Amino acid sequence: MVLVDIGNTNFHIWQNGKIEHLKKIKRFDEKIYYISVNSEKEKELLKLNPEAVNLKDYVKFDTDYKGLGIDRIMACKSIKDGVVVDAGSAVTIDVMEKGVHKGGIITLGLYAFKQAFGKISEVLKYEYAKIDKKLPLNTSEALNYGSLGAVVCLIEKVAESKEIFLTGGDGKFLAETVKGRYVEDLVFQGMLLTIEELRMEN
């Protein structure tokens, strides 16, 4: 069995517990379950793998949120209580309480911040680093604080005292600053749970 999570930038592939990230999709000979937030990339998957099953059509999830992305649903599905942070091109921050989704926010991913600063002025350059508690005293520190620090500020504000679970490309790095647990396969855990529920019904 292969699980494919189609993001805005990459195809994220789960195969026997191993995860890889591909720019281009390939043909698989095994059964494929997928989710997608990018219709162009979804077409690429289905062209090479026409029997792939879209789990969106089968997932059960309790929320009042209108239009919640399927990747956010899957990341949240395996968490009963806590804050779920998926840090990719965008960063989503969702709150789960007793298995019910209570709402969430979307901010920019770390790379998107960098790109956007570069568009404003070529002098706004920086490298990401752990945030110092002192106020920044140069441009690089000031931009790091204004991007990584903004994401961290939102996560901590939403989380309050709740447990934080981080996933996605920048999840591991964010977990160095935010007091939370990095779970690489959080989206895939939700997909596996959905497949299990589907099998129990049939």
Added chain:
Amino acid sequence: MVLVDIGNTNFHIWQNGKIEHLKKIKRFDEKIYYISVNSEKEKELLKLNPEAVNLKDYVKFDTDYKGLGIDRIMACKSIKDGVVVDAGSAVTIDVMEKGVHKGGIITLGLYAFKQAFGKISEVLKYEYAKIDKKLPLNTSEALNYGSLGAVVCLIEKVAESKEIFLTGGDGKFLAETVKGRYVEDLVFQGMLLTIEELRMEN
């Protein structure tokens, strides 16, 4: 006398207490003092107004920050104690204590957030609105919280209990969410102070 604050996007003009914002600069017959963070736009000013005086060469300002933008210096110069927020293409958040600059951060402006979300995916659309205390329950609310909310979160974190002064294109709008005072001519106040100091010396 005319004061010109050349930003990344616009020429901000002060003339007899009135402020206007121009995409293109014009010829003035009065004495011009200016500051600039954009060398291309500075050339346009000097081409039409070769006698314009750059206040950067005369300003006195106490800080350990390396490479502090001249616009930030001017906005901070007239504030003895408090947090100075200049909300333009970028948003700068600086701390002043007893007339000394203690450091500051740079985050994205509200328009830059919008642009950056649009680049990630065309479905990430929203309009800015006052932030509700409840967790967002749709994409537009989630993006508003993740952009405006990120800026507000950083300002409040840096400010703690200090007084907040807001200026710049989005300063008035931000002052509806952040508990602070909007001062339209904050940068120009610093420029006027610099000119006064210059006159007292000569």
